[in-house]
Amino acid sequence: MTFRLIHAEKDHHDVSLLARVLGVSRQGYYAWAARQRRGPSARARRDAELTEQIRRHHRASDEIYGAPRIHADLRELDGVRVGRKRVARLMRAAGLAGVGRRRGCRTTIADRQAVAPSDLVKRKFTAAEPNRVWTADITYVPICSPAGHQYDEAADRPG
Numbered sequence: 001m002t003f004r005l006i007h008a009e010k011d012h013h014d015v016s017l018l019a020r021v022l023g024v025s026r027q028g029y030y031a032w033a034a035r036q037r038r039g040p041s042a043r044a045r046r047d048a049e050l051t052e053q054i055r056r057h058h059r060a061s062d063e064i065y066g067a068p069r070i071h072a073d074l075r076e077l078d079g080v081r082v083g084r085k086r087v088a089r090l091m092r093a094a095g096l097a098g099v100g101r102r103r104g105c106r107t108t109i110a111d112r113q114a115v116a117p118s119d120l121v122k123r124k125f126t127a128a129e130p131n132r133v134w135t136a137d138i139t140y141v142p143i144c145s146p147a148g149h150q151y152d153e154a155a156d157r158p159g
Contacts, residue, residue: 002022002023002024003028003029003032003033005022006018006022006024006029007029007033007036015029015030047090050074050080050082050086050087050090051090051093051094053074053080054070054074054087054090054091054096055094055096057070057073057077058070058091058096061073063096063099064098064099065098066091066097066098066099067084067087067088067091067098068084069098070087070091070098071083071084071087074087121133
C-alpha cells in the first residue's frame with residue numbers, strides 16, 4: 001500500500017522525500033517497482049497452474065479428496081512431480097479441503113453401579129403371534145456438529 005502511494009505521487013514529489021515521510025526505504029520502493037514490471041515469478045505462475053489442476057481433481061472427486069489423494073492423482077494421472085506439502089499449501093490457499101473419515105459415535109455410557117433391567121424377551125426377537133414382542137431402535141445420523149451425531153426424530157413421528 002505504501003509503495004503504491006509513492007508510485008502514484010512520484011510525478012509530483014521526490015521519491016526520497018515520499019519514502020522518508022512514509023518510513024520506508026527508497027531502495028525498497030525501487031525493488032517493488034521492478035517486481036511490478038516483471039510480473040509474477042516463475043514459481044507463482046507454476047503455483048497458479050497447479051492450483052487449477054488441483055481444483056479439477058478436487059471437483060472430479062466430488063470434493064472429497066484431501067492433499068494426499070490429490071497429490072497421488074497428480075503424480076499418477078497427470079505425471080506431475082510436486083511435493084505433497086506444496087499441494088496442501090495450495091489447497092489451503094484456494095480454500096479446498098477433503099472430507100475426513102467418520103468417527104464412530106459412542107451411543108451408550110453405562111453406569112456401572114446401576115442395576116441392569118431384566119431381559120424379558122430373553123434375546124428371542126421372534127414372536128408366535130402379533131403384538132407379543134416389541135423392540136425399538138435409535139438411529140444416529142452423522143452431521144457437522146461438535147457432538148458428531150443427531151437423534152433421528154423421524155422415528156418418533158406418527159404415520
